[in-house]
Amino acid sequence: MMLSRTAPATLVGVAALLTGCAGAGAAESSGTSGKAAVSAGAPASAAAVAPGPETPASPAASSGAPVSTEPPAPAFDPRTDTAVLSVPAIGLEDLRVVPYEGTTDDWPGTRIQNRGVAASPYGDRGGVGPGEIGNYLVTAHRLSAGGPMRDLPALDKGDSVFVTAGGSVYEYVITESRQTSFRSERSLAEQRAAVPGHPGEKPTKAMITLSTCATPEDDAAGNFWRDDRGNPEHRIDRIGVLREVSDR
Structure with missing residues (x-):
């Protein structure tokens, strides 16, 4: 009877330890501190996938127009150009x-x-x-x-x-x-x-x-x-x- 009463308490402690490691890993992978990544009372997994601020799309990308990668045309040189x-x-x-x-x-x-x-x-x-x-x-x-x-x-x-x-x-x-x-x-x-x-x-x-x-x-x-x-x-x-x- 003593074994059956103490086993659940031991399992709860192990689960809590694992949950704390997951929260720390999420904070490190997102480049933020544990305090910024995990809110009070929120599951660690939710903090790990929380979306960050979005980078505004460029006008060319949002319009679907191709973005040119060609270098600018050289300036005209009257002495060397035909x-x-x-x-x-x-x-x-x-x-x-x-x-x-x-x-x-x-x-x-x-x-x-x-x-x-x-x-x-x-x-x-x-x-x-x-x-x-x-x-x-x-x-x-x-x-x-x-x-x-x-x-x-x-x-x-x-x-x-x-x-x-x-x-x-x-x-x-x-x-x-x-x-x-x-x-x-x-x-x-x-x-x-x-x-x-x-x-x-x-x-x-x-x-x-x-x-x-x-x-x-x-x-x-x-x-x-x-x-x-x-x-x-x-x-x-x-x-x-x-x-x-x-x-x-």
């Missing part, structure tokens, strides 16, 4: 202008022109990009590789030149003509100057120089000199000043 050149007065349309770090008609520039497109040098020995203050230099072949600038000599003062780049259209107007000699360092410096024709002068305007060979004119004059890249002595240059910028 542009497109059009000169209506000589029938030139959508000529790609490929920028490179260098100087006019060097080997890298010549290789670009040999692909039938225009080349634009930038950097310490080159020019600037479209729309920038300084001299935007653009060179292309006149006779070979499709001759995209075959009619450049016919470009007159007042004619428009359009350069499309980075979502904008830059309109330059031709203001003067020049001739560059490959056999004269002074002449080359004038062509490549930030203010065309005036080395050392600080630019205040956005300008453009379109340049191509004067091979037919040199040959007609009996001047058959060529450099190591096949360039004749003279280049025909047309200089323009930026007049307007508009959206494409």
